[in-house]
Amino acid sequence: MTSIQFFYSPDFPGIALRANARQALENLGMNQEMQETEAAPGQIGSPLPALAIDGEIVVSGLEPSVRELELLFADHVQERQEDFSCGECGVECGGMNCTENCTRCGKNGEASSMVARIIGFVILLIILFTAVKILA
Template identity: 65%
Template sequence: MTSIQLFYSRDCPGDILRANTLQALDHLGINAEMRTAETVPEQIGTPLPALAIDGKIVVSGVEPSVRELELLLKDHLQEREEDSPCGACGMGCSGMNGPENCPMCVQDGKNGSMAGRIIGFAILLMILFLAMKILS
């Protein structure tokens, strides 16, 4: 689940940033945990208001439009999928079992186990060998 944190202060409440972020999440259909924290710029080291996605500050000192936030969120989700050990389902497969033991990949019929591929290749070779014998 994506975690979003909004940093604000009394001088920079970030109401527009919060509203635009909620709209962007709604448009994209992303279920995210959103937290707000009143702070001072020195505590986080950036101008306020600021927005962090999964602990990484991606916006600071500005209040981007809904469309800009949608693009930021899409980019972040795409990066997270690319970093996950299993690219087939995007679930990450917890990194321990690999995609061949991922319940999501197996459910989707995307089981990419090496043993299955080897067996399939061996069967294909046997069929080709048999076809060559019959034709010769």
């Protein structure tokens, strides 16, 4: 789930940024709650008001239009989906434990991760080493 944070201070309330961000989320149909945090100027390392998505400051010191924020949010959602969904079957699996017959994720829904292969190989080496020690 995406985390959206709005940072402001009494000196830099960011009324337009707050309103535009809420409107952009509503226009996109994103039922995402925006966490509002009062911060001291310089506390977050960027000019206030500021907007962060998943902990990354994406807007600071200015107040973009609703349309600009819609594009920003839509781009972020698209990037997130590309990071976590399989290009072949469309399942949000990150390339593992996918549906049947997905060549990218695995065979028949099984994970085909490199880590699992390495762990299996290490276990095989331990078994072989132990067998050699016993037989020697």
